[in-house]
Amino acid sequence: MNSIIVGTVGHVDHGKTCLIKALTGTDTDRLKEEKKRGITIELGFAEMCDGCGRQIGIIDVPGHERFIRNMLAGIGGIDLVLLVVAADEGVMPQTVEHFEIISMLGISQGIIVITKADLVDKEWLTLVQQDIRDMVAGTFLEGADEITVSAHTGQNIEQLKQMIWSMIENCRNRKSDPSLMRLPIDRVFTIGGFGTVVTGTLFEGAVSVGDEIMIYPAEKPAKIRNLQVHGNMVDQAFAGQRTAINLMNVKKEELGRGAVLAAKGTLMPSMMLDVELTMFADSARTVENGSRLHLYVGSSEVICKVVLLDRERLEKGQSGFAQLRLEEAVAVKKEDRFIVRFYSPVESIGGGIVLDPNPRKHKRFQSTVIEALLIRKEAGGTKLLAQALKEESKRGITIKDLTVKLGWTKAEIHMSIQILQKEGIVLKLTDNWFIHKDYFEEVTIKAENILDKYHKEYPISYGMAKEEFRKKLATALYLPERISTEPLVEQLVGKCKIKEADNTIAHAAFTIEYTEAQIQIKERIIERYLSFGYEVFEVDEVIASEKDKVLAKQIVTALIIEGQLEKMTYPYLIHRDCWEKALDILQKHIQKEGQITLGEYRDLLNTSRKYAMMILDAMDTRKVTRKTGDVRVLA
16 A cells, blocks of 8 residues: 555644544654643654554644744645644634645645534534635635544544545555655654664655665765664655654764755755745735745755746736745755745745756746746656756766756656657767757757868868867867767767768868869879888978978878878878788788798888888788787788
């Protein structure tokens, strides 16, 4: 069975704690101050069993307005809500506030529970019921199951239990992959002999004794010593369970509400969040651009500045895109829900959903930013991944980065990438680096511009030195130093956007068009090399008589790429015809005699020992021959 968390919400002194005790037998008010004052201050927890091995966790949240912050720390993991209203008082201020909060947090199932039924008559009860129905009209609780109970007399308590058990089968299924393990901490304490213990609702994933996890946003590593679920020692806990975790080598002072335990590498501390912000329908406040608010997300509470991206202000009932710039780092995921409260006086005014947990800083009213946020809000699956790649390709986003940004598993990322590759939307550069097709078009334009400029300056050069091209491309794309341009160059060559020859890079459409004067220089250089035969001279000696030596050297490079000149050890070159004759002589001799000496080869070429040695060394380099002692054989 899927693990489920049930939460109670409602006005102070409306009987939430007594209701939980009647359902579970557990008094969730554990503090002396709570006993003394008769109100819930901190979060309380209990379990309910059905006798058939099924268990659910129940959270008792504070109802008093002074303890709303405590209520918000524990309500984020709730699957099913019990909206508690006392029959003798009806709907009260915190009833409305709590209901607005749970509606904003995306909780979609609930039961309306009217407590203290033994204190009122039928006529009064009817008025209270109508008041509640008016409040929930048009919301997820419109038409919800409703029950009248009394914790004092036991009226309808068993019926309420059955209603809860029947509804939990339809609650959301949480992801249980251990790589997604995440637990926002809502309590920290120590136990003698064990050390530091934290509690919270396991939002997603699974965790086992001995696991090495990370504490965010501090990014402090930790190890699980012991686990408890509903007070029982277990080896493994699963998503949706109220879990107590005993941590090794972590001091209580190093933790606090707002910290998150998660699988390593799955979260990233952030000082900014891109969100859709929605005001409560009856909020008396207006949020202006630049307003400071209290942000509650997970179990965190931080001050933030609101940058409205698509409007000047938000009034009651309105929604808009915003970037929240935080005064302290948080660690959250896309689609996490949050609540905001007015800075002063502190009162709940709205909330929303996280669209990007690690965004770049945005300027306001940018159409590209708004379009991207619309996709993040409305799209899912491959469209969402495509958008993330479109935004982050230029920064070399990795598979690991994508799991953090989207909150997906690696398997989910790879599966979606394969679909996008087939559709031609995503290109693979390496096993860990994928880019969006739009970014590749940008890379192509930058590369072609670099080469067009080069070809204009050096019209008879077959191309720019590859290393120089890579550096210029990296600069043009503002690539971080950690990112190599080699995969991009390979992709450009593979897609025939550019061409590579002899360690140079050229525009795919580039061809050398010699002028009449350049043709004359070219022919003179060829004639000189033909006249040298097997005597190999340096390039500078060959072009010494040319007036424009820079141009002449470029022509030599072009002749090498065209294959008319062969390299020995640069700057020593030989004409292709002479090289092929030297190769033919060598191979025929070795095929006949089985080997050849330097002296024999010198005599066959009728040249000096120096030039014969240079040609033989080139043969060795090209794996034509292999030196064995003082002779050479065919390789």
